[in-house]
Amino acid sequence: MPLITNSKTRTEYDVIVVGSGAAGGMTAYALAQEGVKVLMLEAGRNYDPVTETPMFQLPKDAPLRGAPTPDKPFGFYDATIDGGWQVPGEPYTNAAGGNFMWWRTRMLGGRTNHWGRISLRMGPYDFKPRSRDGLGLDWPMNYEDVAPYYDRVESLIGVYGTNEGLENTPDSSPGVLQPPPKPRGYELLVKKGCSPLKVPVIPAHIAILTRKQDYLTLPGRLHPNNPKAAATLAAEMKKRMACFWATACGRGCSIKANFQSTTVLLPPAIATGNLDIITDAMVREVTIDKSGKATGVHYIDKETRRDRHVKAKIVVLAASGCESARILLNSKSTLFSNGLGNSSGKVGRYLMDTVGAKVIGQIPALENCPPNNDDGASSIHMYTPWWKYKEQAAGKLNFARGYHIEFSGGRRMPAPGIFDGLEAQTGGAYGRKLKEEARRYFGSFITFAGRGEMIPNDDCYCEIDPNVVDQWGIPVLRFHWKWSDQETNQAAHMHKTFAEIIESMGGKTTSPVETDGRKAIYRPGEIIHEVGTTCIGADPKTSVLNQWSQSWDVKNLFVTDGGPFVSNADKNPTLSIMALAWRSADHIMASMKKGDL
Amino acid sequence: MSTPENKMGRREALKWMAGAGAAGAFAPATLAQKVENAGTPTRSATDPNLVKAVLDWKGVLAESELKILTALCDLILPKDDKSPSASQAGVPAFINEWVSAIYPIQQADKLVVRGGLAWLNTESLRRNGKDFVDLTEAEKTGICDDIAYLPKAKPEFAFGALFFAKVRDLTSTGFYTSEIGMKDIGYIGNVPLPKFDGPSPEVLKHMGLA
Structure with a gap:
């Protein structure tokens, strides 16, 4: 069992987080900093950007001068491990006429290791598109509800840009953004x-440090009532350097100048002592008790190829939009014959790309x-x-x-x-x-x-393909698509x-x-902004999750990745995923304090 | 500012290139066995060591093919007063590496390149009664002018033009992704800087923005 943290696994955790990328990293950070005991499960291997990033390597140092291949579809130096449009031994299928492309990676930190770092806020219109033009779906909350979390995430990860006061292109609060490069x-x-x-x-607004973060004051502002959390963050923030204006961010960054879950979120979360991580752990199912509450998850330990079960009071899926839907659809029981949290029948629906x-x-x-x-x-x-x-x-x-x-x-x-x-x-x-x-x-x-922006429609969704399982025995997704x-x-x-x-x-x-x-138009999925499939909403009959990304059916089950999205504005989703994940984490902790979970 | 690991990666890669030059092909798998990755599990094609890259396939082109290829590459990018020739920048070895890879694009290119090299020599024998590598510069150019640009090539030279375009693209890739080629076209990045100044006054003037 490859644990990347020193402590032994506990018999039970407060929260299991499935996934370690933008959503999982953010959820784990927010919880662990407040003393919540978290177990993170990552389907890929451990990964250390400090030692594994090819920072100055030239094309001539790589096979085929670094050209893209089916094994490394964004080129040899792209940080993606065991992934791309195909993951070895983990297929997906398309229904007749469909041609959805699903980019996945199997590594600690997920796709945050290679992403484009474009960090645009969704604006007021983007949360209420249906109210505005009658198409698609509204979110159950407003921009104003999420804005404080955008400020917090931008301050934590470091985003350069300016406030221009343009329509539906929100300004950040004063002092939040770093100055943009010339x-x-x-x-x-x-x-x-x-x-x-x-x-x-x-x-542009980009998650790259143009100057060293103010590690003396920022952590205190982010954790005003928690000096220990502030100190933990400060120690890790201090280790990040400003960009030195060389080497492609898609390779990752050994000096931690850009945002990766593995350089920004996981180090302080691990430093709290409240986060254990198991890598090479492929989650297949969320388990429930007789009352229908989540009790933990089953995963396949990829090294021994054995099934394992771990328990927690709360389960958070942050495995990426479609992957979390897949886990829910595969979590069938007598109580939930249609898949877990799927009384609305909406799990897998409203899949969107950019x-x-x-x-x-x-x-x-x-x-x-x-x-x-x-x-x-x-x-x-x-x-x-x-x-x-x-x-x-x-x-x-x-x-x-x-x-x-x-x-x-x-x-x-x-x-x-x-x-x-x-x-x-x-x-x-x-x-x-x-x-x-x-x-x-x-x-x-x-x-x-x-x-x-793509508008969600009834023709774009994923479901379980009854004919195919992956090498871990887990039924795979079949995609349907129509622009x-x-x-x-x-x-x-x-x-x-x-x-x-x-x-x-x-x-x-x-x-x-x-x-x-x-x-x-590019092919569906090709922009790698796939969101939706566990839609958020105000009505349990027509949505999977409430505004806190909490399952309507199973109250101690959450989905904090791109799955909750019910619109996919032209604002690249990663920043919003993190803002919403932090907001959900705060709700989880408030509910825990009240004894609601 | 590179880490020790990165520096080691560069040195290993330089050795790799040196081996490639000496052999007239690229380095065999022996180097790959020496280079190990610390702290991570078994490596595979989808999880290669990015810091110390290795090549795990051998070149397929025969000595005779490499000679024609070298002559052609140097015709496409000859030495001039600013930079050395394609072969001096290791381009034939790179093209051998390229067409020897197992991936579909490279396999398709292998057919075009191999078939094209033989086609070129046949054309040379037909026109001049000599192998391509023994032609004078003017004789080589005589053939290449006929196949240099598909839209202007005669129908009987259609394949020749496709082949020439492929080798020109591969030669450009091999040359301009080498340090020699980068220097030639004035790529001056990939160096750590304390600050980013944007375009110089000279560049702004050139663009009409000053």
């Missing part, structure tokens, strides 16, 4: 090109640029928030929800395929001419990527807009510009 050259050029189109370009589409442009003003270090914070420094709320409200667009734009470019570290397609620019140049053309074109391409016109129309609008921006910059598009959104 824009890169190409980002300034995009801003200039966007200006006549009235497309805003502002600093709408993605991109256009690449070649910009002559960037040709033959003098050498400049564009590495920066690895992630984007600038972005475009959704800017057409008024047109939408006036019915001028054929889709109801917004998207933001991420631009990537600059003179970044050459990667495999760097000059694929240059023959079209150069008419097939080779020889000395090709060398000159490479110097001319390096850094002159910009990719405009849209990330837009609506809302998403495909939005994707077509992205392409049109990006082409306009590229033209405004004096450039040319070098990838197809589609008028048919079905051709423009």
